[in-house]
Amino acid sequence: MPDPDTTSRRPGAGRELWRRLSGRAARVFAGLHHTWRRSLQVRVVTITLVVSSLLVGGFAYLIAGKITSILLDNAKTDVRLRLTSGAEYAAKQFSLYSQPQEAQLQETIDGTVNYLAGGDPQQTSGVVVALTADGVGGMILPRSSPAVDFRPLISPELRAAVAGGNVANQIQTGRLTGDRDTKYLVYGSPVPTRFGQVELYYFVPLTLQDSTASQARTTVLLTGLALVLLLGLLAALVTRLVVTPVRVAARTAQRLSAGLLDQRMAVNGEDDLALLAASFNQMATNLQRQILRLEEMSRLQRRFTSDVSHELRTPLTTVRMAADLIFAERDGFEPSVARSAELLQAELDRFEELLTDLLEISRFDAGFAVLDAEPADLVPVVHRVVDRLSGLAERVGVEIELDVPATPVIAEIDPRRVERVLRNLVGNAVEHGEGRPVRITLGMDDTAVAVTVRDHGVGLKPGEEKLVFNRFWRADPSRARQTGGTGLGLSISLEDARLHGGWLEAWGAPGQGAQFRLTLPARAGDRLITSPLRLVPADAAVSFGATSTESQLAIGPGPDGALTVGPAKSVPEQRAEVAS
Known part of the structure; x- marks a missing residue:
């Protein structure tokens, strides 16, 4: 009897295992997706391998099918010729008999079957020749060379077609002369006689054809696999030749954006990638020149602002003293002059405030501002x-x-x-x-x-x-x-x-x-x-x-x-x- 505690823990353990497997699969998928998005080389090689695999696989399927079809057609042609010749020979041998009960007929049938099979009842080629006479009331026994039970390999459809006076064929799988099932090409032909119709059958094993088709298929697949691997390697090498300069350019651009303006790409050769590297270096040089020029202009501007602000302090002090004196005596002036003195005082206050702000801004720009916390x-x-x-x-x-x-x-x-x-x-x-x-x-x-x-x-x-x-x-x-x-x-x-x-x-x-x-x-x-x-x-x-x-x-x-x-x-x- 199972332990109740163990039984009660199983669903939770199963859920925990499923959760771990799901999390691991999700991490693997996320890693693959990340690699796919970030690596151009991986995408190109993967697409090349997938497309070439599909093309090679389709080509191998067509070639193997074509080879199998050719081998089967050749086998059918050969068996049909042998069947035609055999049917004519059997008809000549049976033409001497008018009744199925004649004593020598069965011996003639045995000899004919053995002759058509090659003359050796123990031949090992695998071809089986059989003769039946179902249409004469069972008076003639079925014969085959070598002696095997061939009837299971004759389908009702094939038997009906041959009994109707037609030459027909089918591919059947069964066991005749060996210890394992074999694929046979079964060909049947009617043999007309004076005492009724006899059916002649050839059972030709397709082992050689299947082996040849399998070898061809394997050869094509191995060749295709080698071709796919070669294409993948070639795509990786070509992509690397293109991607590596791009990656170098990206790293160089990152260093330039970080302020390392002296970074440049190495120029190798005279191809398009070398032209790209040279153009990139020229662009970086122009940018460096412009940035340095702008920095120098900004520095000069800040220095100019600071110097002008300091230089204006001295005349401003003198003007301020004179303005304060005029402003203090404005009550004794005419109204228009007094108003001018007031405006002069106000504008001097604004001017002094502007100078103070400009000096403060120049300290911040120069990095001289100090915090007295x-x-x-x-x-x-x-x-x-x-x-x-x-x-x-x-x-x-x-x-x-x-x-x-x-x-x-x-x-x-x-x-x-x-x-x-x-x-x-x-x-x-x-x-x-x-x-x-x-x-x-x-x-x-x-x-x-x-x-x-x-x-x-x-x-x-x-x-x-x-x-x-x-x-x-x-x-x-x-x-x-x-x-x-x-x-x-x-x-x-x-x-x-x-x-x-x-x-x-x-x-x-x-x-x-x-x-x-x-x-x-x-x-x-x-x-x-x-x-x-x-x-x-x-x-x-x-x-x-x-x-x-x-x-x-x-x-x-x-x-x-x-x-x-x-x-x-x-x-x-x-x-x-x-x-x-």
Whole structure:
């Protein structure tokens, strides 16, 4: 009696075995599919082998069939000639008898059969000659040479055809003279006599024909297999000659894209592949020359900007001193002159601010910007920014709302740079707020701190999220240059965020305002993964619904510092956060 525990474990064991086999088969299939997709040489060789195998297999089948047909036709022709001659001979021998009961008839039949079989009843050629006389009432016994039971190999159809006076043949398989079944070509012919019709049969073994056809088939298949292997090897060699330079070109292109501009391909010979390598090297040389030229131009441009900014400092200081003196005495001037003094003072302020921003950008471009990180509380930093911009907010009629924790928000930051970033973000929000409130939110978690600045102005059009951090870019180019800053604020802010290892991202929708999010690591040098605050504002998720929010983009430096563009957040996430 089987163990119940063993019986109960069998289905689970079978499922586990099936699961393992399925997983192994899936891995093997995945590996083959991966190799098929990645290797041109494997695809070419495989296709060559499959197509050549089909062609060779079809050719072998046709050749073997043709050889078999020829051998069988030759055997039929030979047996038919022998049968015709034998039937004529038997008819002459039986023409002396008019009755089947005559005493010498049976001996004549035996002699005729032996003669037609070759004269030796014990011959070993395998051919069997038989004679029957079913139409004379069973008075003549069937005879064959050699003496065998041949009747099972005569089908009713063949017997009927011969009895009807026709010469007919069939291929039958049976055992006559040997110890195993053999394929026979059975030919039958009627022999007319005065006492009735006699049937003469030849049983010719097809062993030799089958052996010859089998040998021909084997020879053709082996030759075809060798040809297929040769074609596969030839395809592999030819493909390798073509693929190897392509692979070398791909590796060289990868090194070039990685910045190794001195990489070149080896040029061997004068064929098309050599021409490809030479053209590739020429292209790489031209690209290297252009890249170096552009780098030199960029370096000269940055140096020019830095030098001009520094050189303008000295005359600007002198002009500033004279302008301050004129501005201080403007009350004693005529109204038009006093207004000119005020305009001069304002434009000098803008010019000085532009020079300061250009110098800062040149430091970032030259890689000289240094982060002076120290543990600092972001709450007073946010308050200082709001206090500095409160006058501007009052003039344009914008209310600044604060949402900051009551407890300190400590992080390792450069307070000067963070304050500059927030000043740019809040200043832009106030200027573009269309008189509506601007909300500043400060949040933190265990790994990061974040500040969002939300306005309800004109917002950003689709695609402008990609341009908002570009230098000297404005959402509305037609606006007068008196409004807004230098056009470098957000670019400098983005560089400040990158210097901290943080993110500066933007979201916006036409007519629904915009929101900028600054995310910084709580400890200097840590890698950011998430932000404590969401980029898409909660009110935008409620008011827009699924259609609008799903199409918005966020742009900013990703975890690796590269500028990234992607969906701001999915609607289910937005609704879940709004609900919470």
